[in-house]
Amino acid sequence: MSELGIIGDIHGCLAQLQEVVSKAVSRVNELVFLGDYVNRGPDSSGVINYLLALQARPELTVHFLRGNHDAQLVDALTGDGLDMLLRMGGAATIRSYVAPPYAEVSSQLRNAVPASHLEFLTSLRDTFSQDGVTVVHDPAKVGPTDTYLVAGHSVQQSAVPMIGESRAYIDTGCGTIADGRLTCLFWPSRGWIQSESSCL
Template sequence: MTRVIGVIGDVHGNAAALTGLLALVEARYDHLVLVGDYVNRGKDSAAVLQLLVERAGDPGRFSLVAGNHDLAFLACLESDALQHFLMIGGAATIRSYVPAVEADVLRQLRAAVPPSHLRLLRSLRSHFHEDGLLVTHAPRDVPPVQAPVLFHVYGHVPQRSLVPAVTRAAAAIDTGCATLTDGRLSCLAWPSLEVTQVDDAGREVRP
């Protein structure tokens, strides 16, 4: 039997939006897939990762795809790639872990990030593929897969209309959470393509 799957777009450090959206959709769908970019831009990246840590222990219910911002955060923590991380909005993430920044901010950050958050970042997957549904972070992140792909859902590209761009074969569901003025966080259902959205404060918005 095909599971009913909800796919959640780019969160970008907005814990209020993620909390509000999960409250609406967690009980509604059999499985939730998140497209990545959990950190940067918004002010609560540490809180977002903690929310995901608390749910990652149930792989039957949650699948977490890696976004480029998440991979940059991991590279910053593991291989001194601080400058690139700062160039793509990492300062907000650092402040969510280190309120009072000192000269050696990378040392402070590494000391402040809990081991559970680091394990989560290392565990993020490249894609999700089930029953014809392919979920990746970006539109070009299409891996070789054995079974046919009927529908491709991805984030990464902010939709200035603030609603997912849905065609017969794909959906772009980054609706500007923490990145666009009045941005929203969206969840797209598969196979119904029903959309659920919240605003930056986590309040439901009718798309």
């Protein structure tokens, strides 16, 4: 069985994403992304462009899960979720798409986000299961599982992943805490790597 790379919450941190992916693909050719691609960090638009480019690479197999921040961006683009997006660090996302001056921000954002980005965000899945591992964004949204569980969403304030006997939490604060890092966990070895720099 070949190894799988599972990458935690990114939050608009393109440089850290590029660093971790470049390290990971020297070891694996299949990657799962846990979601929360947008908000808080400086380049949500660039993150999604990069993920779309990864998706197009024939030598890689990639799977993308939906985080709550991604779902909220979709709600802001297709409904009336702009206020909640702003409360979740969405101002940084808006700045990555919309140039000032800011007037009618909701319509400016809708006009600025490429169709390919909205298609990506609406195509995200909730879970991924393979070879004895279940991967989710929010561990609270999965019932009991008899496989190993890897989750994001719950920030590890130590900026290192919590890797236990039955589950691992790999949101290590990239884009959300001052010294946060982006983590990639390898399955089934449970080894891991991180970005060397923080995003904030």
